Amino acid sequence: MKYTDSTALWPGWSFGTSINRASDRNYLRDFGSDLYTISTGTLASNAYINGSGNWWSASFGADYYQNVDPSLPDSVVQYKRWPRATFNLDIPLNRWLEAGLSSEAVAFRKQDVVEGDRLDLYPFIGADFQGAAWFVRPKVAWRYTAYQLSNGYQNYGFYGPLAASQASPFTDRTPSRSLPIASLDSGLIFERDTSLFGSNYTQTLEPRLYYLYAPYRDQSNLPLFDTTLMSFDYWQLFSPNQYSGADRQMNANNLTAAVTTRLLDESGVERLSLSFGQIRYFTPQKVPLTGTTATDFAGSDYVVELGSQLSDDWRLNGSYQWNPHSRQTDMGTVELQRRIGLDGVLNFSYRFRRSCWNNTTLPWSIPSRIAGACSVTGPIR
Numbered sequence: 001m002k003y004t005d006s007t008a009l010w011p012g013w014s015f016g017t018s019i020n021r022a023s024d025r026n027y028l029r030d031f032g033s034d035l036y037t038i039s040t041g042t043l044a045s046n047a048y049i050n051g052s053g054n055w056w057s058a059s060f061g062a063d064y065y066q067n068v069d070p071s072l073p074d075s076v077v078q079y080k081r082w083p084r085a086t087f088n089l090d091i092p093l094n095r096w097l098e099a100g101l102s103s104e105a106v107a108f109r110k111q112d113v114v115e116g117d118r119l120d121l122y123p124f125i126g127a128d129f130q131g132a133a134w135f136v137r138p139k140v141a142w143r144y145t146a147y148q149l150s151n152g153y154q155n156y157g158f159y160g161p162l163a164a165s166q167a168s169p170f171t172d173r174t175p176s177r178s179l180p181i182a183s184l185d186s187g188l189i190f191e192r193d194t195s196l197f198g199s200n201y202t203q204t205l206e207p208r209l210y211y212l213y214a215p216y217r218d219q220s221n222l223p224l225f226d227t228t229l230m231s232f233d234y235w236q237l238f239s240p241n242q243y244s245g246a247d248r249q250m251n252a253n254n255l256t257a258a259v260t261t262r263l264l265d266e267s268g269v270e271r272l273s274l275s276f277g278q279i280r281y282f283t284p285q286k287v288p289l290t291g292t293t294a295t296d297f298a299g300s301d302y303v304v305e306l307g308s309q310l311s312d313d314w315r316l317n318g319s320y321q322w323n324p325h326s327r328q329t330d331m332g333t334v335e336l337q338r339r340i341g342l343d344g345v346l347n348f349s350y351r352f353r354r355s356c357w358n359n360t361t362l363p364w365s366i367p368s369r370i371a372g373a374c375s376v377t378g379p380i381r
Contacts, residue, residue, distance in 0.1 A: 009049070017047040025070045041069040042077055055092070060085045075160065079108040079115075079225050099125045104246065108225040114156040114170060116149035118225060120246040137185040145246050146176040147222065158224050158290045169290070171221050179249060181214045181240055199265065206260040208277075210238045216251035216286045223247060229289055231353075232331070233319065234258075234305040237277045243289075253283040273307040301330050313339045330354050 003019040020043040022028060032038035048061030063081040067074045084107070090100040102122040109115055124141035154168045155161060162168060187208035194203045227245030230236065237256045241249055258277025265271050279300035288295075301321040308316045317335040322328075335349040 012053055013049065013051040015047075015049050019045045019047075021045065021066060022068050025068050028068050029070060041072065042066065043068050056087070056089050058085075058087045075112065077110075079110045079113075081106050081226070082109045083107060096129055097125070097127050099123075106225070108223075112160055114149060114153050114158075114223050116147050116153070116223060116225070118145065118147050118246065120145045133189045135185075135187050139183045139185075141181045141240075142178070143181055143246075143249055144176070144178045145222075145249075147174060149173045149175075149223070169221055170223065175221050177217050177219055177222060177249065179215055179217050181212075181249075181252075183213070183240060184209075184211045185238065186210075194263075196263070201266075201271070202264040204260070204262045204264070206262070208256075208258045208260070210256040210258075212240060212252045212254045212256075214240070214249065214252040216283075217249070219248055219287055220290075224290060227289075232301060232303075232321065234275055234277065234303045237279055237300070237303060248287055248289065250285060250287045251283065253281070255280050255282070269309060270307075271309050273305075275305045276303070278302050297325055299324060315339075328354060 001019065001021045003017070005017050007015045009015055022043060028037055028040055043066045045064045045066070046061060048059050050059045051057065060083065062083045065077045065080065067077045085105045087103045088101065090098060092098050100123070104120045105117070107117045121144045122141060124139060126137065126139035129136045149170060153170045153173060157166065157169060187206060190205040192203055194201050224247050225245065227243050227247035230242055230244050236242065237258055243250060256277060256279045258275060260273065260275040262270055263272040281298060284296040301323050304320045306318040310316055315337040319331070319333045320329070321331040323330045329352070331353045333349065333351045335347065338346040340346060
């Protein structure tokens with residue numbers, strides 16, 4: 001069953017729902033007519049009331065997930081968010097200063113694992129100083145995350161019930177975490193006129209420095225409701241957290257150095273973009289996911305990202321990550337796109353990602369939502 005609906009309720013408010021259900025876990029394998037359908041492992045359903053104004057947005061609803069992979073148990077499906085509410089603020093105080101808040105309250109429900117409610121509050125204040133060839137963007141935030149675990153939480157580990165001889169990692173029914181997060185993003189933009197293959201271009205050179213500070217907090221007694229390690233890429237060089245979800249906030253005393261160069265043709269179209277960067281860690285990363293070990297690396301992978309508009313119909317993108325500690329390639333991608341007039345788009349892409357479990361002690365039953373972040377893949381379409 002597939003059902004979608006979007007309804008305007010009153011000015012600034014709407015209701016949206018997407019319901020996707022299958023009669024059994026083999027349905028899509030038996031009746032799917034394309035590779036995307038038969039490779040689907042989870043069907044997501046949701047219903048939300050959404051509202052927004054000039055400086056705020058809010059939502060209230062629920063998310064439900066169904067396992068449709070016959071080779072995997074239902075335990076791999078993520079928690080139902082039943083219900084979930086968000087409220088966000090972004091208030092301009094003057095032309096260069098803003099204050100805001102990101103907040104979320106969720107009830108996580110799932111059988112045979114620890115359940116509970118979570119409140120995440122993320123107030124911030126930031127500034128944006130900039131000119132024609134420079135910018136400086138300081139930001140200070142505070143993150144407070146609190147939990148209310150369900151009765152019987154002492155009987156569970158992170159991924160299921162415990163044996164009688166095992167101790168639960170959850171030592172408090174109402175754990176919480178609170179810490180400041182400060183960042184300073186700055187950059188310069190240089191440009192010059194140049195020519196290449198008989199065509200005139202404007203070339204830019206854009207060095208960028210991003211400093212991030214977040215003190216260490218012990219989070220080993222917090223559950224893992226919806227949090228996983230995000231895949232590392234160029235934009236992670238400038239992210240305040242390497243984890244999705246609110247259950248883990250990394251500690252940081254990091255400096256990212258990056259540089260981008262672009263070629264703009266006479267009409268202003270970006271024909272080439274090439275970026276290179278790395279994070280330098282002044283203190284070790286001490287907040288791992290359960291089953292993984294903390295790292296004491298001096299720096300992240302070196303990251304290269306390429307984008308090229310070959311013509312009006314052809315585009316080439318690529319990225320590459322080299323690990324200075326293992327001296328191996330961690331990830332590489334190539335994407336080629338062909339536009340066929342107004343009739344469609346043809347894409348080809350290849351992705352390689354090296355397995356990252358070689359030096360960890362992950363249990364065999366680790367959910368795919370975590371393991372999938374560090375898999376080796378081949379052609380994806």
